[in-house]
Amino acid sequence: MFTHYDLHTHSRQSDGTLTPTELVGRAAAAGVEVLALTDHDTLSGIEEARTAAHAAGIRLIPGVEVSVTWNRQTIHVVALNVDPDAPDLRAGLARLQEFRVWRAEEIGRQLAKAGIEGATAGARRHAHGVLISRTHFAHYLVETGRAKDVRAVFRKYLVRNKPGHVTGQWAGLEEAVGWIRAAGGQAVIAHPARYRLTNSKLRRLIGEFRECGGEGLEVVSGSHSQQDMHNMASLARQCGLLASRGSDYHGPENAWIELGRLPELPAGLIPVWQDWPRHAA
Ligand code: AMP
Ligand code: MN
Ligand code: MN
Ligand code: MN
Numbered sequence: 001m002f003t004h005y006d007l008h009t010h011s012r013q014s015d016g017t018l019t020p021t022e023l024v025g026r027a028a029a030a031g032v033e034v035l036a037l038t039d040h041d042t043l044s045g046i047e048e049a050r051t052a053a054h055a056a057g058i059r060l061i062p063g064v065e066v067s068v069t070w071n072r073q074t075i076h077v078v079a080l081n082v083d084p085d086a087p088d089l090r091a092g093l094a095r096l097q098e099f100r101v102w103r104a105e106e107i108g109r110q111l112a113k114a115g116i117e118g119a120t121a122g123a124r125r126h127a128h129g130v131l132i133s134r135t136h137f138a139h140y141l142v143e144t145g146r147a148k149d150v151r152a153v154f155r156k157y158l159v160r161n162k163p164g165h166v167t168g169q170w171a172g173l174e175e176a177v178g179w180i181r182a183a184g185g186q187a188v189i190a191h192p193a194r195y196r197l198t199n200s201k202l203r204r205l206i207g208e209f210r211e212c213g214g215e216g217l218e219v220v221s222g223s224h225s226q227q228d229m230h231n232m233a234s235l236a237r238q239c240g241l242l243a244s245r246g247s248d249y250h251g252p253e254n255a256w257i258e259l260g261r262l263p264e265l266p267a268g269l270i271p272v273w274q275d276w277p278r279h280a281a
Helices: 020-030 046-056 087-113 119-126 136-143 150-158 171-181 199-211 226-239
Strands: 034-037 059-070 074-080 188-190 215-223 242-246
Touching: 020 034, 020 046, 034 046, 034 171, 034 226, 046 059, 059 171, 074 171, 087 119, 087 136, 087 171, 119 136, 136 150, 136 242, 171 188, 171 199, 188 199, 188 242, 199 226, 215 226, 226 242
Parallel strands: 034 059, 188 215, 215 242
Antiparallel strands: 059 074, 074 188
């Protein structure tokens, strides 16, 4: 029987706009049966999401989307089924959160040089006190009329060679996968088609990822085109990776795709949930 999995979502504990409770309620109403909350670099929403999932009668997979620097580029690794109390993972994420605090100040200084004052304070008003993201800067810059929407802000201000760009110094790949495995979780390369890596670089990333114990590739992502999905499906088959499926939902305002609307995994793939216990809470 088809079970509806969505294994990549955000709440406002990172850069989503819904509370964990609202997210879970909306997912359940949209027909999602197994939902992973995977906020950026924090596990702080898991407990609330778990309670909400219990009430809504769906299954909550504790997760986190870890920011990684690989080959001087930012890569996201989704962790699934981690123990939220695992010490190495918690310590690692705390370090990434601290970097985010410093980076937010630095983005503010850079934007001030470009004539935009008060951006860090403005971004903080859009964050919810847990974690600060470029997305919060984007919301502030839209609010103050610097660009028409979040995507336009990124293009104009927050990416490489733009005034508010600050290079990430995230976890190493091996380090991040190590934290995830020590926490009992599975590591999955998030939205692989979005990095604009050449095919050979992507294969190199996958090779190193597998060597340090990474298991999955997000074949179906809200941010993938049909073509991306087919390319990533071939890659998962060829490289022997498990396949994952996640919307990367951030809230109703800025969704790649609404909850409950993701395509199924293409045929011939081993899903990342293959060996998960069927009826665990
Ligand atoms: P950060 O981890 O703080 O550097 O922010 C990364 C987040 O910004 C991603 O998880 C997306 O939610 C968002 N983001 C990145 N690039 C774009 C873009 N071009 N348009 C809209 N949102 C983006
Ligand atoms: Mn995000
Ligand atoms: Mn991501
Ligand atoms: Mn994400």
